[in-house]
Amino acid sequence: MSGRLILQAMIYALAAAGLISFSGGPAYTHLDPGLALVKLSFSHAGERKEDCRTLTPDEIAALPPNMRRPESCGRERVPLRVELDMDGKALLRADLPPSGLAGDGVGTVYHRFPVTTGRHEFAARLRDSRRGDGFDYERSAVLMLAPQQNLAIDFQPDAGGFLFLDGNAVAEKP
């Protein structure tokens, strides 16, 4: 009987040791502590693929009264073109298709780039119109990145375009 109790106590002790040992460790290195992380992420709707067309009075009259409107607009939007460079080298070149079955939603991007620390020059560009080349938004920044720093690059057209957030910016080119 006492042998059984001792065995039970040993099993309980082993279980407790296992719980303590693995519930909070061993530590896992998710990112090299000497690196910083750059995250580029935004959601943005591109321009409509076609111009809206003004309806004629006859066309408006033919519509049900509750659906009468002056213009008819196609739903589909153009894909976004986004580019991100660091120190003159490409980190990302991507075309972002509009979401939704009808292609009328926002284009989204979420990318993370582990980078070395120190001074870096970043350049972000976005085309959201029907133009064939060039970009509608561009911003560059020279930033000093510390180890384990998270540099977020967001895009908010109301705030002027690209935003470099939580970086210790030392200089910025227009």
Place this chain on the structure above:
Amino acid sequence: MVLASGIYLYIFFDTGIEQAWASVQRLTEGQWYAGGIMRSLHRYASDALVIIVVLHLLRELVHDRLHGARTFTWITGVLLIGFLYASGITGYWIVWDRLAQYVAIASTEWLDTLPLFAEPIARNFLHPGTLSGRFFTLFCFIHIAVPLFMLFFMWIHIQRLAQPRVNPPRELTLGCMAMLLGAAWLSPATSEAPADLSTVPAVVNLDWFYMLFYPLLDRISGSAAWGVLLAGALLLLAVPWLAPRLRVQPAAARVDLPNCNGCGRCVQDCPFSALTLGPRTDGLPYTDQAVVDPDLCVGCGICVGSCPTATPFRRHSSLVAGIELPDFPLTRLRDAVDNAFAARVPGERVLVFRCAHAAAINSQGPDVAEITLPCMGHLPPPFIDYTLSRGRADGVILAGCAQGACYERLGQQWTQQRMSRTRDPKLRERVPADRVIACWAGRDTVGVSAAIAAIRNRLPQSTVTGEKQPCPAG
């Protein structure tokens, strides 16, 4: 324990982004004697649940408790693992420390690889300004809602089990509680530094019970990780069809209406809810009759053992009980009892009724015979009376599964109650108690041999001397 400690923690927990970490910290340090212990219990009990689930899964697999009527329980059990992990992982989010930051971002980035969301959920953690209080409160809601769904699904999980035993034995409960309290006292659960979205938690102390697979997300693509998860889940779900049956399941029980009076004992005793009482269909003057659902019946025969008509003493009618196993008719059982020692003189003849899942009796001499039953609960108590009162044997051993591990769930429990005359059909008073030993030794042949030796020592004609040896397994 997880539920009780969680409720306590929630009373003091603040669901705001700025306040969550501080409120957990106040619980951990400000009231270490209560909140700190509760937090540690909450964590360690949740971790222990993962271990128990794995052991439970392996046990059912090893004991071949996943085929036939048990497939439903296996499948719902596998699905429950998903709820368990969702509950555990979201629990780490709401502390909102560096570990929470890592887990929340890694989880949402992984979820974003599914084509379900118009915008990436992980964008909420892009920088400190993008995380809204409303989104954070959603975390807390998820950590309460998912466990509630899990409880509901656990109810479904045991729907096909009659009289499920939800609470563990008292000794195990007390032992586990003491163990968890000891762990909480020796190594209290603590938080890492508060989450800070302007930095990256490069090194984190993972709870490996719940986050074992997170490092995989850093090594393979999110889609590949979903593929691994899906393949693993499908493999687990398919185990009932992939794993070989360790035994052929007997045919489903069959009701013999002329002998069934609709007493309902078989319905009460069936471990898998395969029996119900339905309206009488044969015109006999009884209200109900037993009805077997063949899809749910595992052929254990416990219903036969419970039937009051299953008595071998009949003289004027053939031996057919109200419910019978087609593969193990009672007439064959009575013949086996009658012929077990046909050529042996009385004295030391020991008849072993052996459950098919217990150890076989080998090389015990000509005065030991065994009759194998699908489950010990299949044996109607009148057969023990018949064996001894008609001189078919001098002692009886009931060799069943190990204590508390009945393959058919309730056969052992019902047999013990029938033998102790607390459950119908009861063993008759005239059966001498010292001539019957119930030995719950499972595959342990030593235990059964000891029981045979013990009962021989009790026999009056015994020539064997020595101290009595009860079955070590009870």
